[in-house]
Amino acid sequence: MNFFWRTGMVLVGMLTVVIVLWVITGPSWLDLSWVMPDNVASTFGPTLDNLWLVILWITGIVFFITEITLVVFLLKYRNREGRKAEYSHGNNKAEVVWTVIPFVVVMALAFYSKGIWDDIRDPDRIPAGAYPIHVMGAQFEWSATYSGADGQFGTTDDFESLNVLHIPVDQPVVVQLEAEDVIHSFFIPEFRIKQDAVPGMSTPVWFEATATGEYTLACAELCGLGHYRMGGTVVVHSEADFQNWLAEQQAQAEAD
C-alpha cells in the first residue's frame, strides 16, 4: 500500500468515527456555529458581534492558510528514496516578513478594540441620564434595588426585586454592581454584557436594551456549590409598562 492509500484510509476511518458518534448523540449542526447567536438585544451588542466577526475572518484566514500549508509540506516533503533535505538555516527576509505582518495586524486589532472598549467601559462615557439600579450578588441570588419615587438610594421608599431585573427599553440603564459575600459575575448573554461583582467594590456597568421581552441573567464566576443555579431573568418593559411596574412596586412598598 502506498503512502496516499494509507493516509486516505486513516482519514476515512477518523471521519467514520466522528459521524457515528455524531449520529448516536445527535447534536444539531447549528451548535457548531462560529458566529454569535442571533439573539442580541442591546445597543452595543451588534458592535461586539461585528468585532467578533472581524477577528473570526482574520483568524479564520490565517487558520486555513497555515494548516493547509502544513499539510502540503508534510505530503510534499515526505521521505522518499534518495531524497536529501535542503541545507538551509533560514532566511532573514522571511523572518522580517512574518514578524512585521502579524505585528501590524494585531496592533490594528488592538486599536480597533480600544474604541469599542472605551464606549462600553470608560466610566466617563456612561450616558448622563441612565436609569440607576443597584444590584447585589449573594450566594445564590441577585437582588436589584430601585430608588423609589425620590430617586435617592438608601431612603425608606427603596424597594427590591429578587432574581428579576426590570428595566425599560430604549433607555440606558446603569447598574451599580456589588457583592455581599464572594465574587459573582453579572452576565446577560443577549446583551453581550458581563461584569464581575466584587465584595467591597461598587462597579458601574451600563447597557441599553433594544427590544422588550425576557432575557437570561446568569452568574458567570464560580461562587460556591449553588453557582450553577444562580440564574435570574431580565424583563425589558416598554416605557409605559415600566412606569406602571414602578408605580405598582412603590405602592406595595409603601403598603408594607
Place this chain on the structure above:
Amino acid sequence: MSTTAATETHTGHAEGHHDLGFIRTYIFSTDHKMIARQFLFVSLLFLLVGGILATMVRWQLGFPGQPMPLGGMLPDTMAPGGIILPEFYNSLVTMHATFMVFFALMPLQAGVFGNLLIPLQIGADDMAFPRLNMVSFWILPVAGIIMLASFFVEGGAAGAGWTSYAPLSSSGEWTGVYMGQILWLVSLTVLGFSSILGAVNYVTTVMNMRAPGMTWFRIPLATWSLFVTAWLLLLAIPILTGGLILLTFDQTLGTAFFRPEGSGEPLLWQHIFWFFGHPEVYILILPAMGFTSEVIANRSRKPIFGYHSMVIAMVAIGFLGWIVWGHHMFQSGMNPLLGMTFVVTTVVIAVPSAIKTFNWMGTLWRGNIHFDTPLLHAVAFVSLFIIGGLSGIFMASAPVDIYIHDTYFIVAHLHYVLVGGSLFGIFAGITYYYPKMFGRMMNEGLGKVHFFLSFLFYNMAFFPMHNLGVQGMMRRIYDPNQYEYLQGLQPMNTFISISVFLFAATQVIFAFNFLWSLRAGKEAGRNPWKSNTLLWATPSPPPHGNFPEMPIVYRGPYEYSHPDHDEDFWPQDDPPATSGSGGQPAASPNPELVPGD
C-alpha cells in the same frame, strides 16, 4: 563493550562513580537521569489522577444527574448513589486543573526533561547541585500526597477553582470546605520549593557547565527553552508562594488580606495569582516548544529554520509574559482604563508565537520528513498550537472578552494550548527521548495507533467547546440545564463527554506501550534518530557521569543534510578531521554513532 572500556580508561570523570547500592541508585539518587525517570513515573501517575478527575467532570456534564459507572464506590459526601453532588463537582473541577497544571504538566516538562536534557545536551556530567536536585524531586510526591489527602478530609477537597479566587477561597463559610482548602494551599506552597530548587539548578548548570565549544548559540533549542523556563520558575513561583501564604493566613489566622471585611482587597489575590499565572502559562508550554523544535529538525533532516529568531522569540515570550496578566482580569472590576494596556501587550505576545510557528513550518519546507511517532506528535503540536494561538486573539480583544470570558470558549482555548500544545509536545518528547532514557525503542505501530486515535478524540472533545462558548455556556457550572438557553446544547455536551472518555481510553495504549517497551522494546543503541546533539553521543541509557570523555563541541546542533558531509547528520562533537576531506575515507563516521541493532 566499548562503552564500559571507555569509562574505565577515562579517569577525569569516573572517579567517585563507584557502585552506589540500591537506595542511592533508585530512590535517593542524585543522578540527574535517574531523577528525570523518577519525575517521569510520578508525574505520569498524577497525569492519570488528573485524567480520572476529568472524566468524572465530563460524566456530570454529558449525563447530568445520572449515576456514574463505579460511582457507587464513592462516599455519600461526594456522590450518593453514584450521582455527583454540586460541591463535589466543584472539587473535581478544581482538583482536575490543579493536578494537571502543577503535578502533571509542570513536572513532565521542567522536571523530567529539564533533568534529562540539560546536562546531556550541554555536555555536563551532572547538574550543578545534585543534592538539591534530589530534594526537588522528593518534594513532588510529598506535595502530591498532601493534595490527594484533601479528598478524604471533612468537607472534601478544595472547590474554589484552581485559581482560588478570594474571598470564596479565603474562608470555609462560603464553600463548606475548611481543611481541604488549607491542604490545597499547603501542598502548593510545599511544591513551589521543588520548582525553585530545580530552577536554581537548571540556570546554574546551563550558565556554568557547558562543554568546551558549547557557545550560547550552539545550545540546542530544547535546552534553551528549559533555560528560559527555569528563569520564569525562579521569578514566578515565589510570587505564588507569597500569595498562598497570605491566603493561608486569611484562612487560618483571620487576617483580611483578600477579604473586604477588615479592608482587604479581593482583586489583590487576582493580581498576585495572575502575575504568577501568566508566566506559568509559558512555563507550561516553552519546554514542549523545545522538544518540538528538536523533533521537527531531526525528523525533517534539516537545520532548524531561523535558529536565532527561535531563541529570540523564546526570550521575548519570557519577558512579555510578565506584562500581560491583566488580560485575565478584563471583567474583574479592575480599572477599565487599564484594559487597553493589557490588550496591547497581549496581542504583541502573539508575534513571537507566530515567529515560532512559521519557523517550524520553514523547517519542514524542503525537508526530508520521516513520519515517526515523535514527528507526528510534534506536527500535531504545531497544528493545535495554531488553533490555541488564534483563539487567544479573540479574548485578547477586551470587548470580545466581555462575552466569552468565563465561557467554554476559554476552556477550549486553554485546552488547545495545554493539551493540544503541551501534552502532544510531551508525547513528542517522551517518544523521542525514550530510547535515551531506557535504552529501548517504543513500539512504532502502537505509537502510531495511539497518536491517530488521540489526535482524533482530542479534537472531537475540545473543538466543539469553542462553539459551546459562542452559545454562551459558562464554565464551571454543575448542570447547564438549569439555564433554558443552554438546554439545547445537551447532545453536544454528551458528544464531547464520550469523546473525552475515548481520548482517556486511548491513553491505555500509551501506558501499555511505555511499560511493555521497557522490557521488550528494540535495543536503541546510542543514536537511533541519527541526531546531532551531545545527548546522543552517550550510551543509552548514559552511565553515571554521562560522557566517558569531556566532549568538545565543533558546530551547532542542527547540521543536518550538510552539503560537505556525506551523512545527513553531523554530530556536534564530531571533530572536523573526520568530515571526509583529505586522506580519510569519506564515509567513515564514528561507528558508535550508528544505531545499534
